[in-house]
Amino acid sequence: MEISVWKTRALLIFLLSLCVAVALSLFPQTPQLQQIDASVLPAVPVSYEETVVPASEVIQRQEQQQKVDNSPKESQIANAATAISYKPRYQIAWAHPLNYGDRFATDIYGKPVYNKPIIVLHETVYSAASAINTFRTPHQQDDKQVSYHTLIGLDGTVIYIVPPEKRAFGAANSVFIGSNGAETVKTHPSLASSVNNFAYHVSLETPADGRDRDRRHSGYTQAQYKSLAWLIAQSKVPDARITTHKAVDRSGSRSDPRSFDRHKFLSLLHAYRGISRKS
Template sequence: MRYQVWAFVRSLLIATMTLVAVIVVGSVGSGLLNQPAANAQLSQVSRQIPVFRRPVSPPRSQPSAANQPFMTLSPGRGSYTPAEEYAPADPTNFGDRFITDAFGMPTYQAPIVVIHETVSSANSALNYFRTPHPRDADQRSYHALIRRNGTVVYIVPPERRAFGAGNSVFDGPNGIETVTTNPLFPPSVNNFAYHISLESPTDGRGNQSRHSGYTTVQYQSLAWLIARTGVPQDRITTHRAVDRSGSRRDPRSFDTQRFAAALQDLAA
């Protein structure tokens, strides 16, 4: 008798568990098949999720395997030594250098130097860099700026990424080089560039194609600073050369012969 009761109870338990399993599977299946309703819920939720504008790649400024930063400035050489100033940019106007791009691919580019001009007074440019700019599209900076009197102003440390060139590509000995650090913006050279800007003359603070040029001490300071970076001459370029927006022409009226002579004087 006890065996018959146990068999009945066992059969009842198995039937109950089977029924519950059918109900659960049916409810899950209806959720997967009911795509319009599910999509509507996902769309509603996605509008409440903030979009993170910064890539999650680890910064290049973290120590590498050899504990070496991306770039350092060596002591100046030669008899020429310019005056120096420090005018740090607001943290919103520069960032980290990344060892992987926005898609997780490793970055491997060697440093380049990009030469700019301010198209304004040096103080006006420095004031802009020292002002917080929360919007990504407004963020700009150079690593260094050279005044008309040759004074070198340091703005962003060399191991950090200055926002000196937006849509840009370096076409050099190794072919096309550029890095996407934010998928919402075009790729640029900023991740491996050291940006130096020359203060424009007073007759160059507009949209004209040319102006009276740069001073002798500006060329000397430019050569002196670039020599400190250790970047070879075939990786020295201009904003105009790397720009892909079609809107950048700087540094206008740049005299490559005077610059080359200044470099040669340092090497002598």
């Protein structure tokens, strides 16, 4: 009789555990907020309050940007001696709060996440002003919300859009394949998992001849490469965790940043980082 009772209890405990597991899978939890170590990511300048600009000013700059030479020559690449004097112009154009969110310490199933930051490089396809207008427009639908942390104009201006400690919506349905294997985090019950929870998104403004779906264009300006290297040199993200939208995308529809010269970029980045270590 006692054996039968214990068997019944064991069966009930098993069934209860099974029900809990099924409930957790069917009814995702609210992810816990993560206090990401923003010191490993590029920081917004301390004096940013004085540089906030309206979208209209960014739009007015477009005609001037179109005149910038976007055919940089190899001889123009800054070395450690000249890079130290470079400091780009910067602006602030905050995205609407609906277009970015918090970073989480757990996924929607309550599982802790420990991903180290990555940097994802993009291009705008259209003008910087067009991108900023999109980011500043409140999109009510979750799948329409989009943003980058930072955008670099054709003239090299660094435009800060989303604070680094926040989660920009830059790469839906994405995964980063690195030394730790596949890394992706699901933070929304109705959207695919992505790298957004641990990514810092940087976009380069596309030159005028690239505002289509062709596979290549004339490339980015020397000012853009210098500003990009300057920006990322402020981070502690290693080369191996600097990737592209094309590389992390799982839909097969992304190819940005097209015509990107990674060798040129890394040469500049290493020059800046060499200076930072010595200073």
